[in-house]
Amino acid sequence: MKSSNNKRWKFAILGLALAAALPASAQMKIGHIGSMSGPLGALGLDQYDGFMLKVEQGGGMLGGQKVEVTRVDDQGKPDVGLQVAKELLERGKVSVVVGITASNVINAVFPYVVKEEVPLVGTNGGPSPFAGEKCSPWFVSTAFQNxxxxxxxxxxxxxxxxxxxxxxxxxxxxxxxxxxxxxxxxxxxxxxxxxxxxxxxxxxxxxxxxxxxxxxxxxxxxxxxxxxxxxxxxxxxxxxxxxxxxxxxxxxxxxxxxxxxxxxxxxxxxHWTSGATNPESQKFVKEFEAKYKRKPSNYAVQGYDAAALIDQALKSSPAAAKDKKELMKAMRAAKLASPRGELTFERNGFPIQxxxxxxxxxxxxxxxxxxxxxxxxxxxxxxxxxxxxxxx
The missing domain is CATH 3.40.50.2300 (Response regulator)
Incomplete structure (x- = not known):
């Protein structure tokens, strides 16, 4: 592998170390892709921090399963996004891919991940092609269709x-x-x-x-x-x-x-701001502020809900921990209690909200x-x- 690719993979491992000291014997490996640098860096960070807040609230577990989260930076570039996605699947052997900030990046990553029949949980970009003719049963979004x-x-x-x-x-x-x-x-x-x-x-x-x-x-x-x-x-x-x-x-x-x-x-x-006054939202804002010393954005809610969706799916279907198709089925069928209200999902994987x-x-x-x-x-x-x- 080229030197630049090695550097990206080293960053992924570093991201894991910084994310949370999760057990080395983790049963589920999750790859988190986001724009952690560049003009959209703040958005990617909120997606990731929201996701990790839910993981840490579960003591490093989702749905009773230990999880290992590897974070990679796509730099807001489609070619980088595709490369790190391949590294996560081929070298990292992840069971789930989460995140992606920019629509031009998910345009590059989506076809590869779903073709490999690995669950992709989007926490931001929702391009129209993947909601329509190019939709896939291997995708679900806790964000929105663009x-x-x-x-x-x-x-x-x-x-x-x-x-x-x-x-x-x-x-x-x-x-x-x-x-x-x-x-x-x-x-x-x-x-x-x-x-x-x-x-x-x-x-x-x-x-x-x-x-x-x-x-x-x-x-x-x-x-x-x-x-x-x-x-x-x-x-x-x-x-x-x-x-x-x-x-x-x-x-x-x-x-x-x-x-x-x-x-x-x-x-x-x-679909949500920190000004929301419902109890679930106020609780989330308080917990996020306590952990990260800043107000959460909708990107943080979207990341948090992705972890909550995986958590709920694993709890509702014990087989989902080892069966990717069962995991997708359980996520698509979920009624998720989000800080923005209850979310249900269309057959294209996008939320109704x-x-x-x-x-x-x-x-x-x-x-x-x-x-x-x-x-x-x-x-x-x-x-x-x-x-x-x-x-x-």
């Missing part, structure tokens, strides 16, 4: 009577799904569609472009560091009050500490929070499941 939050945003824009909206989103798979989802529920005019490069940090030209369209509102999907830079520049340009901002994965629990009151009065479409609209509100001294305004889409099913006829 279009979902954007469909809810489109419905909210429609409900608010916006006649003319500009959308801005990165030029990659999840960005294309975002626009498709928004259009599906918004029936007004899209005055413009703006596509900056993934990872871009300067939005001066794009802000000039969207202002020139003079819209009723702007809809933004700019995850991670992109969202921080965009919101700051949008606010500094004086546009927050002029053109109402609706967003998904742009203003969230990861970016808010950096954005602070620059995002006040904007609206956020999401609510999508809410949250308002960014000032808390004083530059601090802000998220308050639920309404549920835009309740018990929402994705748009592609009818095209899913998985091979058994």
């Amino acid at each position: 279009d979902g939050p954007h469909e809810a945003a489109g419905q909210e824009a429609q409900n608010r009577g916006f006649k003319k909206v500009v959308v801005i989103t990165p030029n990659y798979q999840a960005g294309k799904d975002a626009v498709a989802g928004f259009k599906r529920f918004y029936k007004g005019q899209l005055a413009d569609e703006v596509y900056p490069a993934l990872g871009q940090s300067d939005f001066a030209a794009e802000i000039t472009q969207l202002a020139a369209a003079a819209p009723d509102a702007v809809y933004a999907f700019l995850p991670g560091a992109m969202g921080i830079n965009f919101i700051k520049q949008y606010s500094q340009a004086g546009l927050m009050k002029k053109y109402p901002l609706l967003s998904s994965f742009t203003v969230d629990d990861i970016t808010i500490p950096a954005i602070r009151d620059a995002a006040v009065d904007s609206l956020v479409s999401s 609510d999508y809410g609209i949250w308002k960014v509100v000032g808390k004083g001294a530059g601090n802000v929070g998220l308050e639920l305004q309404n549920v835009a889409l309740k018990s929402h099913r994705d748009a592609y499941v009818a095209k899913c006829v998985p091979k058994q």
Whole structure:
């Protein structure tokens, strides 16, 4: 194996050592793939920390089984993601693959893992092809199908009577799904569609472009560091009050500490935020903050729920510990009590869930929070499941 590949594998072993001192005689090996560095690094870290919180709460066990978790960094790059996935399966002999942050990475990893008939539990990216014609019985997601939050945003824009909206989103798979989802529920005019490069940090030209369209509102999907830079520049340009901002994965629990009151009065479409007031959510937030000294994001919930789903499946079916097909069957059939509410799963593996609209509100001294305004889409099913006829 090439030197660079050896370095990646050494990082995987190091990730295991740092993750938790789990017993060497572990019965189930789990590989965690995420973007742990680069523009999406904070997202990948929350996915991983959420997953490990549940593992550690079980004393290093899920469903009564000892587990060994190997963490690898895909660097947000499809070729790296595929390489580390192969290493996990071929050298690591993992029984389950969990995680994956970026949609362009899962595009590369998904076909390989499911072809090998290894359970893949997605905790973020949910590209439309894998929800429809290319779905697989070896996949389940504790996150969302990519279009979902954007469909809810489109419905909210429609409900608010916006006649003319500009959308801005990165030029990659999840960005294309975002626009498709928004259009599906918004029936007004899209005055413009703006596509900056993934990872871009300067939005001066794009802000000039969207202002020139003079819209009723702007809809933004700019995850991670992109969202921080965009919101700051949008606010500094004086546009927050002029053109109402609706967003998904742009203003969230990861970016808010950096954005602070620059995002006040904007609206956020999401299936969960730390502002949720139900008891299960408050308990999760408290436990995550105690462990990691920061607020959890939806990415952390998605990771936590992945571990909870494996835990529940193993408890409901003792055979699932040694039978991968039985494990997939048990996960797909689960009714999971999540901090965001009960999750059930479609035949394409994606969850059926609510999508809410949250308002960014000032808390004083530059601090802000998220308050639920309404549920835009309740018990929402994705748009592609009818095209899913998985091979058994």
